[in-house]
Amino acid sequence: MTTTWIITGASRGLGRSLALAALANGHNVLAAVRDPETVADLATAHPGFAAVAHDVTDTEAAPGLVQAALDRFGRIDVLVNNAGRAVVGAVEEVGDAQLRDLMALHLFGPAALVRAALPSMRAQGSGTIIQMSSQGGRISFPGVSAYSASKFALEGWSESLAGEVAPFGVRVMIVEPSRFRTGFHGALEFTEADAVYGDTLAAVRADMAGVDGRQEGDPGKAARIITDLVAGEDLPLRLPLGAEAVARLYAAHRRGLDEIERLADLARSADFEGMAPSVRPV
Template sequence: MRVWFITGASRGFGALVTKALLDVGDAVVATARSPQAIVDVVGNHPRLLALRLDVTRAWEAIEAAEMAVLHFGRIDVVFNNAGYGLLGAVEEATAEEIEDLYRTNVFGLLAVIRAVLPHMRARRSGHVLNMSSIGGYFGHQGWGVYCSTKFAVEGLTEALAIELAPLGIKATVIEPGFFRTDFLDGQSLAVSPHLIDDYHATSGAMRGFAADANHNQPGDPARFARALIEMVDNPDPPRRMPFGSDTVRAISAKNAMVDAELAKWRGLALSTDYPAPSTDAA
């Protein structure tokens, strides 16, 4: 039996993964701002510990991690799932909107990592799963600020994987595409009310796409939950794990674009090094 610590577990991926884990026999410390909301969705279960956690409050993360270890004896997997989206052009987003988004998606994730890692290091075992997005690998119009938070999560996870490997702890960044969850609903998505006409064809078009795509996304959340568990079961999990055909296509397109751009500008890129020492005889 593994012990999972999940943030944002009252809905969406967090609730679905919690249910799937209980079904396969694992224990779950499921956290959200309202523990009762978790119980309302998942139900009462002897292997479920529902705790209050607002990830923007670092002290609550420390308390929740301590309570998890006190209750189950350890934390084997932490799934940093809490977060939300912000739709709007980069220029349209206000300073307050940007700061609030980073407070949850980046600083909140870091708070949970810092709270859980001491317990994992003590046991020289564990797996850190950080929720990113298709937007953490490929920037999209209308999602610039949101993508920037997920790019941060990608970089943090890559560094964590290197730092934690000698300690027996793994780290994986999770990159789901568009799944039929409530992500595009008001509870998980903030839409900047500030509109600039010059962005009508780019971020404006994305606003329309998001409204039309809601609950018509190609990804099956239940399949995601099962696939995530299968990945964690593997003794050699990936450093980054995309989920969804749209994410796979976006990664392939991004890699091809980067390769082509590098080939075009390679000469200029290499021209900035100091000249190699001369090997000519004196």
């Protein structure tokens, strides 16, 4: 069956790799990009490809993008919220505007597109929403507070979404990659360094600035994994991608479980005496 994909940020990196993988499988792709000229080669080579100029942070434009896909291809089967970027800097170095911009790009924009696409997906009784997060959407470290905050928000929003739309045949997968050769690190925004955090963040800044082109992750392989999972029946809620993501996420969960176990008796003591265990619908 030919399916139709909407992919944001498809002009390069993992978004472009996903577009190529979907096209190679015979599917249709509507690329949401700032400049359609950046994907003109795909439009020329593939009749099932179309591009629309779209700014993800313009939430009012989301219904128009969805309607463009419906007008061109008649349906929407997969929505990939992929567009993203990062700011590197200490909490005190990142201003309100930078933090709001990342929230707009990684949470409010994807949320608007999901809301616009869901009526069509519910009506057809199927659909898949792919939320491109990061290992930084589950764990964080000094220097990436703004980026992680926006991805943590996306993950919490998407986990709730998954439970709400499952009865309608709509699936959600949150992808948590480690470092991939997508151009992401070559486009990082660095705050002006404050001497107060020089010792704390110097190594992080140098690492983030110098890794581009040396990342372990292959975006082509990642795209094929994602498209294969979308085509199958067993779609995970979360997909770690890359050996580093597996190792770091596993270690973080293990530390978290150990800490809960260590503090369990103290935590339980905060409840009223003699209360029955809480009962919730989910």
